[in-house]
Amino acid sequence: MTRLRPVTRAAALQERLDALVETFDVSTITPDPLELVLRYGDDRDREVVGLIAAAFAYGRADIVVANVGGVLAKMGASPSRWLLEQTNDGRFDRRTSRTTFRGFTHRFHKVDDLVALLERIALALDRHGSLGEVFRLSYDPADGDIGPSLARFVASVIDAPAAGKAPASLRYLLTSPVDGSACKRMNLFLRWMVRREAPDLGLWTFVDPAKLVVPLDTHVHRISTFLGLTKRKSADWKTARALTDTLAKFNPGDPVRYDFAICRLGILDRCSRKRAFANCQVCLLRDVCRFPVKR
16 A cells, blocks of 8 residues: 555545544444433433533443443433432432442442532532533633633532532542543543534533543544554543644544544444454545554
């Protein structure tokens, strides 16, 4: 195969990525925690479900959907209303919640971790009416990217005075750029809430999609390395920021549009660590990949 010249390769890479986006639409969403959010029609419920699903979106996607789906089933038709019903005079009913979700486990998180998260969300709803309003108060359009706004939002939710000291586990579930983390799950939540195109919801129209940062998970990091979009080995905030800058060259107003499609390649095992010739042969990105498998 003839090696593409740099300018030609960049143009070809954009063309292939745009084609990949068209290939993976909402019909290919299973398994993905976003499918849990799409089950609800009320915006306040979608925000709540989105934050819960994103917080626990680590590990295998099908297990995330099953475990978080089990929690949501116990919260009834409206998770936001259920949370408010457990809140009285600025206090959350932890005892009832521990009973309701007894036996919950997701990897190393247990029921107390879940209750701590639900308590913070409930108190945010009780005080501000919606998570969207909490983020609106945290958002500054003058920021260079979404990072500072995300940090303020996370601090506002975690440090609710009535909830007391936050357990360390909560800071794993709700990560902040202040810690240097890639914040994959929180950036995923923001992608769902902000992007205007399917499969994302576009609920928070006050946020500029150009400010979003790529939700850098293992799939996106690995495949982006294959494509030469990043050379950084650490999956941290700097890498997520640098990858976003690269993708912005293809779509300055919506660089994160490529995230869902790239991630699907990994989740659906079409581009795994142990690459297969059969997969590479039919991959739309095969001629712009740095490591195609040859027979």
